[in-house]
Amino acid sequence: MTIDAEQHRRLAEQLLTDAHLVIGDSRTSSASGGSHRHVNPTTGREQADVPLAGPSEIDDAVASAREAFQIWRRWRPDERRDALLRLAALVLRDGPTIGSVLTLEAGVPSAVAGGLPRRAADYLSYYAGYADKLEGSVIPIFPENAFDYTTLEPLGVIGIISTWNGGISSIARKAGAALAVGNTVVVKPMELAPFSVIRFAELAIEAGLPPGVVNVVPGAADAGEALCGHPGVNKISFTGGLETARAILAVAARNITPVVLELGGKSGNIIFPDADLAAAGQFSGSVCMSMAGQGCVYPTRLIVHEDVHDEILERVVAVAAALPFGDPLASTTVVGPVISEGHRDRIMGMIDRARSDASGQIVLGGERGSGELADGFFIRPTIIDGVASDAYIAQEEVFGPVLSVMTFSDEEEAIALANDTPYGLAGYVHTNDLRRAHRVAGALDAGYVSLNSFAALPASAPFGGFGLSGVGKEGGRQGLLEFVRTKNIYLGMG
Known part of the structure; x- marks a missing residue:
């Protein structure tokens, strides 16, 4: 099969020219981590510059997410639901463009790449439906002059580290669950495939999510370490390889930050x-x-x-x-x-x-x-x-x-x-x-x-492995519960 390198170059000029960090309502095309010259895996040619976040940009992104959390968590559940449904519709609207981006940045065959925005929209829609359906429980208790119940609360800021092969679909599965229950996110895509994730953040703003609810900071290992070790991050969700997962666990342990790990397999x-x-x-x-x-x-x-x-x-x-x-x-x-x-x-x-x-x-x-x-x-x-x-x-x-x-x-x-x-x-x-x-x-x-x-x-099915394949679940109700905490409240009545 022949390679149309000129077609790749033209598409890259149209779709990959505006790589940037998304932190709150700011956009920056330069960052303290330097830059990465992105190479098209099909042609082997350089096609775009990607700014790389360093620890200082991670600090800014986490601060932005923490500020936005105080707003987003107080939105009515039906308001969060409607915002995520709007985001799903926008992902579908831009699906053909996002598919082309996935092909250019990661070499995903167009027949597959074209379906990933649909999967992303499915996850967003599924979790949007849960936004107003999370319920606590009443605990049977003795004596009768007391009342005990539980509530489910968002955790806060979720750090998401994504790999290249899932693109926007993987991000939607993680972020959709986290956002539906009132969390905010800081997403660090790999420098090898950041472009579709940046588009996700832009569409979130267009859908009406407050600035800072979705932050995207492309970066290398130092940015990942800063994110996983940040005291303002309440949970880490990672998809990728085993050695990186071990490094994440070591850093997250400093603050006892819980993790969800979706790792490899040998099926x-x-x-x-x-x-x-x-x-x-x-x-x-x-x-x-x-x-x-x-x-x-x-x-x-x-x-x-x-x-x-x-x-x-x-x-x-x-x-x-x-x-x-x-x-x-x-x-x-x-x-x-x-x-x-x-x-x-x-x-x-x-x-x-x-x-x-x-x-x-x-x-x-x-x-x-x-x-x-x-x-x-x-x-x-x-x-x-x-x-x-x-x-x-x-x-x-x-x-x-x-x-x-x-x-x-x-x-x-x-x-x-x-x-x-x-x-x-x-x-x-x-x-x-x-x-x-x-x-x-x-x-x-x-x-x-x-x-x-x-x-x-x-989207309704839980996914996650055993052993060295990971910890926790993504997808389904189980994936949603990864991003809430349970609070018990006891009331004595005389």
Whole structure:
């Protein structure tokens, strides 16, 4: 596939020229953290300057959020509801533009990027509906001349640190829940993908949210440390990698700041012999390669029964090899670039290690993009067969278009292989035996299990993993309750 570098340049000039910090009602295109020269992952060319917040801008943003909190928390719940519904409508209105921004900044294929604003609007609308429906409770008490009840209160300022692959959808899931119950937010997007998040903040102002309710401060690690260690921040919500999460926990511990962590995964995808093998093969060769494998829930370990291994492997290789690979602006592209040169090199290093360690046989891919794709950060869909469960490539999250294949002989072994990882985000089971499907789903150490399918979770579903995949939940009522505190009030009446 050819890359239309000129089209990328023109779109970047239209959509990425005004990167700035949003702090209260101020906009600034320069900051104490310097600047980041943003590189288009498709072309490998620089396309915009991003101002980076330093600790001083974090201080300003938290102060702005704390001031706005005293206003926003006192809005009537129905007023907050209506404001979030207006924000959802604006996200939908600007959906095509936001989708193009996601493609330019993070290489998200346009077929996927175009749907992310809709998901963002779904989260905002869902949580808007909860704004006037949170209720406390009356506690049964003895003696009868007393009254005891609970109320749910907003926490205050929520620090949100986002990664590149979720964009505006991830921010809406976090911020929508926090805002609905009366909190304010300070969002630090990665410098690699800040543009769609900046647009979210601008749309929040247009929707009528008071200045300071949504603040956006792109920044590097020093800004993240300042945010997580700030005494004015009441909770941290983070999506990203394990090592960054460990650093966040260490800094947040200084003030005993609670955290929600949505981290990585190494999800097992079990195929039993009685499954619909055509459907299972299509699923297994395509889902893990979407967005160049940059999805935390993707089924990156294929655990297939030995009796159907050869057939499934043939199907999976054929599916993955046929996936449209190249320019994410093309409407048919499924596998685009990874986010950065450094990330591409890390993934290739893991593939090379698997090759040198004889950790299975590379039966597809294992190469960077070539020809017109050579300047971008492309890796061809890669499948490694015969991988041992304890191999590095099978234990560590790749976050790229790489699938490890292993076999099992019985149900007990399949479950053991699926659970043989420190992660616990997702699991997948393919079988036509519903008893087995639910039995295996119950045995998997994963926060989300999908049976014979894969679909984006609705806004009403809780999402979050076990083990090294994170702490807490996002989405659904459980995601909302992450951002409230429970107060008990006792009244003695004589």
